Amino acid sequence: MASKGMMPAIKSMLPAKLRTSLGDARRGVRNTFRAARKRIARADLYRLDTPERVGVVFTAPSDMRIDERLFLYSFIRGFKPQRALEIGVARGGSAAIITNAMEDNGAGRLVGVDPTPDLRIDMKHLHGRYTLLTEYSPQAIPAARDAAGGPFDFVLIDGLHMYDQVKKDIAGVVPHLADGAYILFHDAFHYGVATAIREAVEADDSLVDCGYLCRTANVAADRWTPYNGFRLLRRASASDGKSVDVEHVVGPLYAAAGRQRPPLRRDALNHDVWYCREVSPCERCRAEASAGNGSTAEPLAKPDAATAGSSPVNL
Numbered sequence: 590m591a592s593k594g595m596m597p598a599i600k601s602m603l604p605a606k607l608r609t610s611l612g613d614a615r616r617g618v619r620n621t622f623r624a625a626r627k628r629i630a631r632a633d634l635y636r637l638d639t640p641e642r643v644g645v646v647f648t649a650p651s652d653m654r655i656d657e658r659l660f661l662y663s664f665i666r667g668f669k670p671q672r673a674l675e676i677g678v679a680r681g682g683s684a685a686i687i688t689n690a691m692e693d694n695g696a697g698r699l700v701g702v703d704p705t706p707d708l709r710i711d712m713k714h715l716h717g718r719y720t721l722l723t724e725y726s727p728q729a730i731p732a733a734r735d736a737a738g739g740p741f742d743f744v745l746i747d748g749l750h751m752y753d754q755v756k757k758d759i760a761g762v763v764p765h766l767a768d769g770a771y772i773l774f775h776d777a778f779h780y781g782v783a784t785a786i787r788e789a790v791e792a793d794d795s796l797v798d799c800g801y802l803c804r805t806a807n808v809a810a811d812r813w814t815p816y817n818g819f820r821l822l823r824r825a826s827a828s829d830g831k832s833v834d835v836e837h838v839v840g841p842l843y844a845a846a847g848r849q850r851p852p853l854r855r856d857a858l859n860h861d862v863w864y865c866r867e868v869s870p871c872e873r874c875r876a877e878a879s880a881g882n883g884s885t886a887e888p889l890a891k892p893d894a895a896t897a898g899s900s901p902v903n904l
């Protein structure tokens with residue numbers, strides 16, 4: 590076998606072309622290993638022992654930043670919309686993120702509106718939760734509502750980023766929102782988008798501005814305006830007013846779990862299951878204990894099957 594010291598001599602005997610290709614191959618292998626190592630050492634996400642489809646945020650063909658993709662996925666997972674609208678589809682990246690989160694929820698439909706979509710995803714990866722209308726917003730919004738089966742509880746506006754168009758998109762969408770619906774704007778740092786949002790909020794008391802939730806602006810894409818950013822509006826529900834009423838929100842969740850909702854009482858406001866058990870019982874726990882109908886606090890409940898996997902409820 591050739592010793593290490595002989596390698597340069599052997600190499601020099603090889604034709605120059607072969608030497609170059611061997612060098613390229615070695616560099617290629619080294620780069621592949623480096624990339625693989627970097628990927629493996631990345632976020633704990635890859636190590637989660639979970640059937641969640643959160644990995645879609647890495648593969649979806651979209652111009653959204655990673656923080657925006659993660660926010661969008663998490664928002665859909667958490668809020669659990671039943672009927673969603675997306676204005677601006679392009680390659681289908683945001684559609685993939687939303688429908689995969691819906692599939693994880695076990696509920697939800699998304700209708701996309703775009704006159705010239707360029708889908709780069711396999712429809713089967715949208716889990717039968719997607720309808721595409723190859724039409725313009727705002728004209729197509731009533732048909733989108735029909736396709737969704739009712740008023741929208743979530744809308745992503747990411748169509749034409751021009752003040753005039755965003756104004757029309759918002760005006761077109763508002764009459765088709767359910768109480769408590771959210772409107773999420775992408776590229777919300779764009780001056781035209783931001784101005785249209787501000788004017789809509791100022792003109793309509795039912796729209797609550799939740800501000801910029803993803804706030805890394807792309808200041809290099811264009812000379813005249815920044816891009817990227819997520820901004821959220823909420824349509825206050827008639828029953829809640831400007832602020833959310835917790836009883837209204839949790840009522841259907843208790844019902845879905847087949848449990849009776851504990852009444853919201855003044856003497857339970859300073860109750861905390863851990864504090865009452867480990868440190869000192871609250872007024873309510875004390876009263877209950879002295880009446881002899883309960884311990885100072887129930888043990889911390891493990892999430893049971895009924896609540897952990899409860900069917901999503903339209904809030």
Ligand SMILES: C[S@@+](CC[C@H](N)C(=O)[O-])C[C@H]1O[C@@H](n2cnc3c(N)ncnc32)[C@H](O)[C@@H]1O
Nearest residue numbers: 651677678679682683702703725726747748749
């Ligand atoms: C920024 S891309 C959408 C990206 C997509 N939401 C994603 O992240 O994967 C904007 C899209 O809006 C579409 N568009 C332009 N004018 C529109 C309109 N009036 N109604 C609906 N879509 C429109 C364009 O065809 C383009 O595909």
